[in-house]
Amino acid sequence: MTKVLDIKANEKNFFELKEYIDSVKGAKGSLMQVLHKAQDIFGYLPIEVQKYISTELGVPLAEVYGVATFYTQFSINPKGKHKIGVCLGTACYVKGSQLIMDKLSKELNIKVGQTTEDNLFTLEATRCLGCCGLAPVMMIDQDVYGKLEPNRIPEILEKYK
Ligand code: FES
Structure with a gap:
């Protein structure tokens, strides 16, 4: 909407x-x-x-x-209170970051680049975050989450609600 x-x-x-x-x-x-x-x-x-x-x-x-x-530095959509960035760099991608992205998309009911209806989360894809050893990685605001598995996503999101 x-x-x-x-x-x-x-x-x-x-x-x-x-x-x-x-x-x-x-x-x-x-x-x-x-x-x-x-x-x-x-x-x-x-x-x-x-x-x-x-x-x-x-x-x-x-x-x-x-x-x-x-230009990616501009956004024509409002940003949520918390910005989630899922790394789609090579190391993360081969370790399954697309599955992390899919899980987030499903849990939040939004696609990449969108913001949830309650303005709480914006979901974005990022380039390499510089911590490939932790792949797959995502950031929520300044917090880094590594060695992720899709089933951890709901519990992590809960902390920001
Ligand atoms: S590729 Fe994801 S942190 Fe480097």
């Missing part, structure tokens, strides 16, 4: 964004800078914010959307 941004409740945020847009308008690379700023302010880049940027910056909405969805 798509969540609609409450524009009234975000008036201050739009004002802050407008000030920033005015300060970089016309400069080279300003769209990227504005998208970064908007994500800092709103936490993500909902369509209402993309439309606003398009109008204020004078850039077609298709271009704003294209950039916002191309």
